[in-house]
Amino acid sequence: MSQYKSKVINNNNEEYLDQDTSTVLDRKVMRQSWLRMLWVQASFNYQRMQSSGFLYAMLPALQKIHKNKHDLAISLKLHNEFFNTSPWLVTFMQGVILAMEKGKQPIETIRSFKVAAMGPLGGIGDAMCQLTILPITASIAAALALDNVVIAPLIFLLMFNMIRFSIYIPLFNYGYKLGLTALNSLKQQSDAFSRGATILGLTVVGALTASFVRVKLGAQIHLGNTVLNIQDGILDKIMPNIIPLIIVVGCYRLIMRGWSPVKIMLGMIVGSIGLHYIGIL
Numbered sequence: 001m002s003q004y005k006s007k008v009i010n011n012n013n014e015e016y017l018d019q020d021t022s023t024v025l026d027r028k029v030m031r032q033s034w035l036r037m038l039w040v041q042a043s044f045n046y047q048r049m050q051s052s053g054f055l056y057a058m059l060p061a062l063q064k065i066h067k068n069k070h071d072l073a074i075s076l077k078l079h080n081e082f083f084n085t086s087p088w089l090v091t092f093m094q095g096v097i098l099a100m101e102k103g104k105q106p107i108e109t110i111r112s113f114k115v116a117a118m119g120p121l122g123g124i125g126d127a128m129c130q131l132t133i134l135p136i137t138a139s140i141a142a143a144l145a146l147d148n149v150v151i152a153p154l155i156f157l158l159m160f161n162m163i164r165f166s167i168y169i170p171l172f173n174y175g176y177k178l179g180l181t182a183l184n185s186l187k188q189q190s191d192a193f194s195r196g197a198t199i200l201g202l203t204v205v206g207a208l209t210a211s212f213v214r215v216k217l218g219a220q221i222h223l224g225n226t227v228l229n230i231q232d233g234i235l236d237k238i239m240p241n242i243i244p245l246i247i248v249v250g251c252y253r254l255i256m257r258g259w260s261p262v263k264i265m266l267g268m269i270v271g272s273i274g275l276h277y278i279g280i281l
Contacts, residue, residue, distance in 0.1 A: 016075075016104045018068040023102060025061055032060045033098065034091050034172045041087060046261075049084035057094060058101075065101050078107060085118035086125020088164060091172035093117055099179025133163055213244035218279055 036057035043052035058079050066072035085093060093114070100110050141156030149155070217231035235242050251264050275281040 014108060015106050016066070016068075016071040018066070018071055019104050020067075021103050023065050025064065025098065025102065029060050029064055030172075030176070033057055033094065034169060036060070037091055037094055037172075040090055048080065048082045050087075050090075051080050051083040054083050054090070054094075055079045058098070061098050062101060065098075074107060075101065078111060081111070081114075083114065083118060085122040086129065088129050088167060089121040089125035089171060091168050092175040093121060095172045095175025095177075096179040099176050103179075134160070137163070213241075213248060215243045215247065216281065217243070218276075218281055 034057070036059075037053075040050050040053035040057060043056075044050060045052070055076065059076075062072060062075050062079070066075055079097075096117075097110060097114065100113065137156055137159045140159065141152045144155060145152035215231075217235075221230060231243065239245075247268075251268075254264055255261065272281060
């Protein structure tokens with residue numbers, strides 16, 4: 001016990017105290033882990049998003065991996081930090097992280113992977129589900145309902161979940177196997193991996209900004225017999241979708257200065273109404 005205490009002082013929570021990697025995660029524990037991930041959004045909140053659900057899904061495996069109470073406490077605290085990604089692709093991250101936990105990777109390496117990967121996977125998964133699979137299966141069920149097929153809602157649920165589970169479980173197994181084979185190189189390339197994932201995440205965020213943030217200026221300039229719209233004729237010529245970019249960057253800067261998201265949203269609502277009233281929007 002005194003040996004662990006001395007390690008705690010020198011370790012500063014950067015690595016787990018018990019570096020034993022011989023723990024075997026059997027099928028029962030693995031099955032419990034991905035089944036629990038179905039409830040990843042059951043405790044969704046605006047402080048840590050999916051963290052409670054993610055921690056609940058990881059708990060059976062973490063309790064088996066970390067025999068030392070101090071290591072288990074650090075791991076539980078790590079996985080209760082802010083987390084939010086696509087419920088469709090979350091099992092891939094779960095598999096990789098379980099492999100990293102089993103291999104007793106440095107805590108900061110695990111945290112870096114979570115932070116870097118959840119954004120890109122969230123963007124890809126939401127686009128795949130909300131913009132592709134959900135509309136297709138819902139439209140098929142709606143067409144059946146219009147033909148008086150009583151079980152159309154059940155057909156929708158069946159199709160939707162068949163597609164989901166055909167992705168959900170294989171991604172978990174693939175992520176775990178990938179994590180096990182990549183553990184040795186991950187220590188050496190963690191910085192490069194995190195940087196690459198961050199770049200991908202920023203690319204996805206940039207694409208979402210241009211696609212989902214809509215602002216239409218009504219302000220116009222009269223040049224003789226010609227009417228020139230400020231947005232279409234000037235700003236978008238300089239850079240397409242420059243106004244959505246300015247708004248997103250402005251909101252980010254306000255959040256970094258301590259503004260709450262609720263105040264920013266209220267300000268945007270009030271500002272939009274005011275600008276529309278005077279004819280700018």
